[in-house]
Amino acid sequence: xxxxxxxxxxxxxxxxxxxxxxxxxxxxxxxxxxxxxxxxxxxxxxxxxxxxxxxxxxxxxxxxxxxxxxxxxxxxxxxxxxxxxxxxxxxxxxxxxxxxxxxxxxxxxxxxxxxxxxxxxxxxxxxxxxxxxxxxxxxxxxxxxxxxxxxxxxxxxxxxxxxxxxxxxxxxxxxxxxxxxxxxxxxxxxxxxxxxxxxxxxxxxxxxxxxxxxxxxxxxxxxxxxxxxxxxxxxxxxxxxxxxxxxxxxxxxxxxxxxxxxxxxxxxxxxxxxxxxxxxxxxxxxxxxxxxxxxxxxxxxxxxxxxxxxxxxxxxxxxxxxxxxxxx
Amino acid sequence: xxxxxxxxxxxxxxxxxxxxxxxxxxxxxxxxxxxxxxxxxxxxxxxxxxxxxxxxxxxxxxxxxxxxxxxxxxxxxxxxxxxxxxxxxxxxxxxxxxxxxxxxxxxxxxxxxxxxxxxxxxxxxxxxxxxxxxxxxxxxxxxxxxxxxxxxxxxxxxxxxxxxxxxxxxxxxxxxxxxxxxxxxxxxxxxxxxxxxxxxxxxxxxxxxxxxxxxxxxxxxxxxxxxxxxxxxxxxxxxxxxxxxxxxxxxxxxxxxxxxxxxxxxxxxxxxxxxxxxxxxxxxxxxxxxxxxxxxxxxxxxxxxxxxxxxxxxxxxxxxxxxxxxxx
Numbered sequence: 106x107x108x109x110x111x112x113x114x115x116x117x118x119x120x121x122x123x124x125x126x127x128x129x130x131x132x133x134x135x136x137x138x139x140x141x142x143x144x145x146x147x148x149x150x151x152x153x154x155x156x157x158x159x160x161x162x163x164x165x166x167x168x169x170x171x172x173x174x175x176x177x178x179x180x181x182x183x184x185x186x187x188x189x190x191x192x193x194x195x196x197x198x199x200x201x202x203x204x205x206x207x208x209x210x211x212x213x214x215x216x217x218x219x220x221x222x223x224x225x226x227x228x229x230x231x232x233x234x235x236x237x238x239x240x241x242x243x244x245x246x247x248x249x250x251x252x253x254x255x256x257x258x259x260x261x262x263x264x265x266x267x268x269x270x271x272x273x274x275x276x277x278x279x280x281x282x283x284x285x286x287x288x289x290x291x292x293x294x295x296x297x298x299x300x301x302x303x304x305x306x307x308x309x310x311x312x313x314x315x316x317x318x319x320x321x322x323x324x325x326x327x328x329x330x331x332x333x334x335x336x337x338x339x340x341x342x343x344x345x346x347x348x349x350x351x352x353x354x355x356x357x358x359x360x361x362x363x364x365x366x367x368x369x370x371x372x373x374x375x376x377x378x379x380x381x382x383x384x385x386x387x388x389x390x391x392x393x394x395x396x397x398x399x400x401x402x403x404x405x406x407x408x409x410x411x412x413x414x415x416x417x418x419x420x421x422x423x424x425x426x427x428x429x430x431x432x433x
Numbered sequence: 434x435x436x437x438x439x440x441x442x443x444x445x446x447x448x449x450x451x452x453x454x455x456x457x458x459x460x461x462x463x464x465x466x467x468x469x470x471x472x473x474x475x476x477x478x479x480x481x482x483x484x485x486x487x488x489x490x491x492x493x494x495x496x497x498x499x500x501x502x503x504x505x506x507x508x509x510x511x512x513x514x515x516x517x518x519x520x521x522x523x524x525x526x527x528x529x530x531x532x533x534x535x536x537x538x539x540x541x542x543x544x545x546x547x548x549x550x551x552x553x554x555x556x557x558x559x560x561x562x563x564x565x566x567x568x569x570x571x572x573x574x575x576x577x578x579x580x581x582x583x584x585x586x587x588x589x590x591x592x593x594x595x596x597x598x599x600x601x602x603x604x605x606x607x608x609x610x611x612x613x614x615x616x617x618x619x620x621x622x623x624x625x626x627x628x629x630x631x632x633x634x635x636x637x638x639x640x641x642x643x644x645x646x647x648x649x650x651x652x653x654x655x656x657x658x659x660x661x662x663x664x665x666x667x668x669x670x671x672x673x674x675x676x677x678x679x680x681x682x683x684x685x686x687x688x689x690x691x692x693x694x695x696x697x698x699x700x701x702x703x704x705x706x707x708x709x710x711x712x713x714x715x716x717x718x719x720x721x722x723x724x725x726x727x728x729x730x731x732x733x734x735x736x737x738x739x740x741x742x743x744x745x746x747x748x749x750x751x752x753x754x755x756x757x758x759x760x761x
Contacts, residue, residue, distance in 0.1 A: 108533065119540060125544075157561065196524075208447055236566075238485075242481055
C-alpha cells in the first residue's frame with residue numbers, strides 16, 4: 106500500500122502509534138501546537154510546519170510570498186493558542202538550479218514574516234533538494250493554563266470566527282482552472298492566496314481576555330476545524346450561518362460554484378475558529394474590534410455537526426484539505 | 434547565477450545578510466546551535482537539521498536508518514555544546530508512492546533516535562514531497578555560561594578529538610564506486626555510514642567538567658571543523674597527528690587512497706573536536722574513559738592551521754562536505 110492510498114490521516118495515525126506520547130508532554134500530537142512542561146506552570150510551546158514547492162505553492166506565487174506564507178502558517182497555529190513566538194528556525198531544501206535572485210526573494214519573504222509577527226529566525230539549515238522545501242519551527246514559552254486548546258468547548262458556548270471565508274478557495278480554483286481564470290485575480294482573492302495573514306495579535310488578545318473555551322485555526326478548512334474542535338472537546342455544533350467573503354460570493358455566482366461549499370471546504374485560510382463563554386461574547390467581540398462573527402452554538406455530541414441550509418440543519422461532512430488524497 | 438554555482442557558503446551568507454541577527458539571540462547563525470536568552474542566565478537552545486533523500490541518503494540505507502540518522506545529526510550538534518535535548522519536532526516530506534512499510538520503518542527510526550538519546554518527539558507535520566525530507570528541530574534549556582561554544586579556544590590549549598576518523602568517508606567511497614565495492618561492507622565501515630552515533634553523554638560530561646574551552650562536532654569533516662573553531666576563536670592550530678580508524682586505513686591501503694585525506698575531508702562523522710585547558714586534559718581524558726586523543730595545540734592565528742606530514746607542518750585547506758558544490 107502506498108502513502109497515496111493511505112492518506113494523511115492514515116500516515117499520522119501510524120506515526121502517532123509508533124512514536125507514542127510522553128509524560129513530559131503537556132500537549133502531544135493532535136492540537137495546533139505541542140507543549141513541554143518546564144515546571145512552575147510554564148510550558149515550552151513548539152510548532153513545525155513545512156511548505157513544499159510542488160504541493161503548497163500555487164502558480165504565480167513568488168519565492169518571497171512562499172517563504173512569507175511558510176512563516177504565516179506556523180504563526181497561525183500559535184495565534185490560535187494565544188501565544189507569541191519567541192524565536193524560530195528555518196530548514197531549507199533548495200533545488201540546485203534555483204536562481205540567486207530567487208534565494209534573495211526567499212530570504213526577504215522570511216524577513217517579512219519575522220517583522221510582521223515580531224520574532225527572530227535565529228538559525229537554520231540549508232540543503233540541496235529536488236523539491237523546494239521551507240520547514241519552519243517556532244518556539245515560545247507560556248503559562249500552561251493560558252493556552253487555549255481544542256478540548257475546552259462546553260455545551261451552550263458560542264461558536265465564532267474571526268473572518269469571512271471562501272476567498273482562498275475561490276482564488277485557488279480560479280488559478281487552477283484555466284477557463285475560470287480572469288486575466289487578473291480580483292485583489293481580495295489575490296491577497297487571500299498570495300499574502301495570507303495570521304491573526305496573531307487578535308489570538309493573543311482573545312486568550313488574554315479569558316473569553317475563549319477552545320480555539321483552532323482554519324488552515325485545514327472551516328468544516329475540518331469544526332470536526333477537530335468537536336472531536337477534541339467531545340461536543341457537537343449547530344452552525345447557523347457561515348460568513349462568506351464578498352469576492353468569493355461574486356466568484357461563486359460568476360462561475361456557478363456553491364459559495365457555502367467554497368467557504369466550508371477550502372483550506373490555507375488563516376482565521377480563528379473559537380468557542381466563547383456566552384456571558385463573555387460581547388467582551389470578545391469588543392476586543393476583536395468587531396472582527397468576530399457568532400456563527401452557531403456548541404451542542405451535545407450526539408447532535409453531530411450541522412449547518413442550517415434552507416431551514417434545516419444538515420450534517421457537515423468531515424472533508425477538507427488533506428495532503429496525499431485530494432478531495433473535490 | 435544558480436545556487437549550484439553559489440555554493441552552500443554563498444547561500445548562507447545571503448540568508449545571514451538579509452535575516453540579520455537579533456538582540457534576543459545569545460548565539461545566532463554560525464555556531465552548532467542557536468540560543469535565545471530567557472533571563473536568569475538561562476537560554477533556550479534551538480537546532481534544526483534537515484535530511485534530504487536525494488542527497489543525504491546513501492545507497493542501501495533503510496528508511497529506519499535514514500530517520501534515525503536525521504535524529505543523530507541534530508543531537509550531535511547539541512552534544513558538542515554539552516546540552517541534552519528536552520524535546521523535538523519532526524516535519525516530513527514524503528513521496529506519494531512511498532510504501533506503507535517504509536513509513537513504518539521511518540517511524541521506528543525516529544523512535545530509535547528518541548530512545549537512544551532520551552527525549553521525546555512531541556509533534557510534527559507531514560507533507561507530500563517529491564524528495565524524501567526529514568526535518569528535525571530540537572529544543573533544550575541550559576545555563577548560558579555552560580554552553581561550550583566555538584569561540585573560546587585559547588593559545589596553548591590542547592586540541593583533542595573523541596574518536597578515530599575516516600571510516601564514514603571510506604564507507605561512502607566504497608558504496609559510490611562500484612569497482613571498489615566489496616560484496617559486503619566491513620562492519621566498522623557499515624556502522625559508520627548507516628548507524629552513526631552522536632556523542633551526547635560524553636559531550637554533556639565534558640561540558641560539566643569545565644575542561645573544554647571550545648567544541649564543535651565533526652559532521653562537516655575534520656578539516657572543516659578545525660577551520661570553523663579557529664575562525665570563531667581567532668586562533669590557529671598545529672595538528673601533530675590525526676587518529677585514523679583501522680578499517681579506514683585498511684580500505685585506503687587496499688584501494689590506494691590517502692588515509693589522512695579520508696580522515697580530514699570526510700563528513701557525516703559525528704565525533705567531537707574540542708580544545709581543552711592544558712591543566713585539565715588528564716581530567717577530560719579520564720571523564721572520556723580514554724575516548725579522547727590529543728592531536729595538537731592551539732596557536733596564534735597567524736600560524737594558520739597546519740598538519741605535520743613527513744616532519745613538516747603543512748597547511749590544511751578549508752575543504753569539506755558542502756552541499757550544492759561537491760569537493761573531491
